Amino acid sequence: MTASDLVALSPLILLSATALVVMLSIAIRRHHGASATLALLGLAASFASLRWAASVTPRQVTGLLLIDGYTLFYWGVLLALAAAVVLLAYSYLEHQTGHQEEFYCLMLLATAGGLVLVASSHMASLFLGFEILSVSLYALIAYLHLQRLPLEAGVKYLVLAATSSAFLLFGMALLYSETGSMQLATLARFYMGAPNAALGAAGWAGTVLMLTGIGFKLAVVPFHLWTPDVYQGAPLPTTALVATISKGSVFALLLRWFHPAGSLAGTPVWWAFVIMAAASMLAGNLLALRQNNVKRLLAYSSIAHMGYLMVAFVAAGPLAVQAATYYLLAYVITILGAFGIMSVLCSGEEECCELEDYRGLFWQRPVLAAMFSAMLLSLAGIPLTAGFLGKFYVMAAGASSALWLLLFVLVASSTIGLYYYLRVLVVLFSSLPEDHVKVMLPRGRVPAGAGFSLAVLVILLFVFGLYPAPLWDLIRGISAGIG
Amino acid sequence: MPTSAAENYFPVLLQILIAMAVAGGMVGGSFFLGHKVRNRIKDMPYESGMVPTGDARGRFSVKFYLVGMLFILFDIEAIFLYPWVVVFHELKMLAFIEMVLFIVFVLAGFFYIWKKGVLNWAAEGNDEGKDAVRILSHDQHAA
Numbered sequence: 180m181t182a183s184d185l186v187a188l189s190p191l192i193l194l195s196a197t198a199l200v201v202m203l204s205i206a207i208r209r210h211h212g213a214s215a216t217l218a219l220l221g222l223a224a225s226f227a228s229l230r231w232a233a234s235v236t237p238r239q240v241t242g243l244l245l246i247d248g249y250t251l252f253y254w255g256v257l258l259a260l261a262a263a264v265v266l267l268a269y270s271y272l273e274h275q276t277g278h279q280e281e282f283y284c285l286m287l288l289a290t291a292g293g294l295v296l297v298a299s300s301h302m303a304s305l306f307l308g309f310e311i312l313s314v315s316l317y318a319l320i321a322y323l324h325l326q327r328l329p330l331e332a333g334v335k336y337l338v339l340a341a342t343s344s345a346f347l348l349f350g351m352a353l354l355y356s357e358t359g360s361m362q363l364a365t366l367a368r369f370y371m372g373a374p375n376a377a378l379g380a381a382g383w384a385g386t387v388l389m390l391t392g393i394g395f396k397l398a399v400v401p402f403h404l405w406t407p408d409v410y411q412g413a414p415l416p417t418t419a420l421v422a423t424i425s426k427g428s429v430f431a432l433l434l435r436w437f438h439p440a441g442s443l444a445g446t447p448v449w450w451a452f453v454i455m456a457a458a459s460m461l462a463g464n465l466l467a468l469r470q471n472n473v474k475r476l477l478a479y480s481s482i483a484h485m486g487y488l489m490v491a492f493v494a495a496g497p498l499a500v501q502a503a504t505y506y507l508l509a510y511v512i513t514i515l516g517a518f519g520i521m522s523v524l525c526s527g528e529e530e531c532c533e534l535e536d537y538r539g540l541f542w543q544r545p546v547l548a549a550m551f552s553a554m555l556l557s558l559a560g561i562p563l564t565a566g567f568l569g570k571f572y573v574m575a576a577g578a579s580s581a582l583w584l585l586l587f588v589l590v591a592s593s594t595i596g597l598y599y600y601l602r603v604l605v606v607l608f609s610s611l612p613e614d615h616v617k618v619m620l621p622r623g624r625v626p627a628g629a630g631f632s633l634a635v636l637v638i639l640l641f642v643f644g645l646y647p648a649p650l651w652d653l654i655r656g657i658s659a660g661i662g
Numbered sequence: 663m664p665t666s667a668a669e670n671y672f673p674v675l676l677q678i679l680i681a682m683a684v685a686g687g688m689v690g691g692s693f694f695l696g697h698k699v700r701n702r703i704k705d706m707p708y709e710s711g712m713v714p715t716g717d718a719r720g721r722f723s724v725k726f727y728l729v730g731m732l733f734i735l736f737d738i739e740a741i742f743l744y745p746w747v748v749v750f751h752e753l754k755m756l757a758f759i760e761m762v763l764f765i766v767f768v769l770a771g772f773f774y775i776w777k778k779g780v781l782n783w784a785a786e787g788n789d790e791g792k793d794a795v796r797i798l799s800h801d802q803h804a805a
Contacts, residue, residue: 199770206777 183235187246189228190254191294197221198287205280215269215628218283222262222290229255242362245300248657253297253431256508260423261290263515263632268416270626271522275323275414282322282416289315289420293428302351302361305432309347309396312425313340319420320413332412339395339405347392353385363436370437370448383447390451396429399489400458403482407470410478415522415530418474422481422518423511430488434503438492452493457585459486460592467599474532476599477517480558483596484510490589491573494580500658502572505651509557509565509643516636517554520547523629534603539611547625548607550637557640559600560593565643728780732772739768 185192201217204210229251237247244250264286272279292311299305317340321333355361357379358369369378370386378386394402410418463483470476488510491503524540524547525531541548557566570593577586625633643650707714746761 199767202774203770206774 183238184240186235187232187238187240188244189232190225190251190258191291191298193225193228194221194258194287194291194294197225198284198291201280201284201287205284209278209280211269211272211279214280214283215265218265218287219262221287222258222265226255226258226262229258239300243301243304244295244298246298248659249431249435250298252653252657253428254294256511257290257293257297257424257428260427260511260515261286261420263519263636264416264420264423266628266632267419267519267522270629271414271416271525273626277323277325282319285315285319285322286416286420289319290424293424296428297431299432300363300436302355302363302366305363306344306348306351308428308432309344309392312428313344316340316417316421316425319417320409322417323414328412329414330412332409335405335412336409343392343395343402346388346395350385350388350390350392353381353388355385357382357385367436370446386448387451390448393429393433394455397426397433397485398482399455399485400462400482401455403459403462406482407466407475407478410481411472411474411532415474415518415525419515419518419522422477422514426481426485427507427511430485430492430503430507434492434500438500438503449493452489453582453585456486456489456493457588459483459489460588461486464592464595464599468595470599471534472532473521473534473537473603474530476534476603477514477558480596480599481514483592484514484558486592487570487573487589490582490585491576493585494576494582496576496579498572498576498579501651501654502569502576504654504658505572505643505647506569508650508654509569509640512636512639512643513554513557513564513566516633516640517551517558519629519633519636520551520554523547523625523633534606537603538606539609540606541608542611550633552604552607553637553640555600555603557644559597563641563644565640568644568647722783725780725783728775732775732780735768735771735775739765 197218197220200221201214204213204217232246233248233251236251237245239245265283268282268286272282289312292308292313292315294308295304295311296308299308317333317337320336321330323329324333351361354366358366360366369382391402395405398406409421413421460483463479463481463486467476467479467483470479488503488506491499491506494502521530521532524544540551553564557564560566560570570589574586574589577589742764743761746757750757
């Protein structure tokens, strides 16, 4: 461990230290605002140190972590997402009884797990990152443990995530017994069919087990069953965290090490990904059609979106990594915005996430309803939004690899998806019901922090939808070394 | 010279027998020879000369899961410390700094849980214990 190693790790170190400081500050004196401020400051310091870390990268730190442009880019994304979640969580938790402060400590730890995951180049760090993320999420999902649904969601997630971790671990053991290496780069070579590298039965069994573990975290069909219940039960800021940081970091890891790079096409692993992609797109969109709870609806739609991402993932060529990264970025911005708006609206002790609660929202809260509409349109992939360009790039990547069947499924399922997004839009803009009793957040009381982060998300949504060139160039730069 | 295992251990057997005879003889002797007085004071549990108060069936919370967490906290520390001691001389200063950091983290966790009133088992009417009581009542409520 040299000084440069520490510099390269500085964002991660600062983030972990912040979690510790927040915890100690709670022990000394509880104060919601202070905890949130400390968390924000820590995230900002960590974000600022990215530039510092960039001066010594690319660098392999201790055989476990690989810090390069790709890592730093995703670190920046994760830290920014975490900061937005802090702002949203602050206004959300203000209305909840019980302790609010620990949320930030756990959230920072979950983010640190995501950071480790993105940087990991070794099975040990992969598993560690996985666990830091999961264990924090167990507590975060069941954070409002006095209510029935969060507790139920927390226990469900605990049981399933622990099982999936066991799958992952067993898969790693089998793969290690076959390949004799825990380095992900070596492992990836086996899939690419490098000379003198063929997997035996144990290796393939290990691959399937690892796919199960990773598929669970990404919530792709057939490992998606936990998604709606956990999304619905978890407090809204946690749901946003699961949808963005948890999935984003796992996908970034997958994209870096197992992006097929052409030579994988036609192999069994490739087919597994193709089938998961097609099944996720179809099942996610079809199951979302008849949901009456907006959180469940977005949960099913997230399954479909992971399917879209997988299309770019299985596509070969230089475009694929960039398309997947762009799509992922567009998706996390959009879904964070959608959950953020919901968390601002659901200001009571009870969350109002039924579709009917949103009837006529536009006539009560025009700005928030308009923002929500923008998010939904981006999820549906309507032009001018980041979601459209993301989907466009994914299509382009798929077309350049001639994945016609997958593209057909993508187009067909997107059309299905349009129906339920528009269904929510119709509800938002329809007239107020006669017996209107449920009062959403009274006019003009969006908390400053949450309002700021929502405004930034909406602006980013349109900037990335209208003027993609700078981001696209940045992504091209960081993804040059991989894939 | 003793040759077999039985011969080797014979003195031990002898020692055990003598010990049993002496202990049995003393207790038995005082039982048969001594005179007995029974009264209420004498039948009370002897606790260092203090007069016992209350009922032995008083209930108090063991807070098993918090104690379990504390146990894990220090168990993990011990698990890391043992191998660390073995390789300490090869790793030198780096290992020392890393272990100090690790122990600081563990102690920070301990400080947090302490301030939360986990060590305060007799929590009633005590400010510091209120957190723990609330946690506990929440548990019962949730169950």
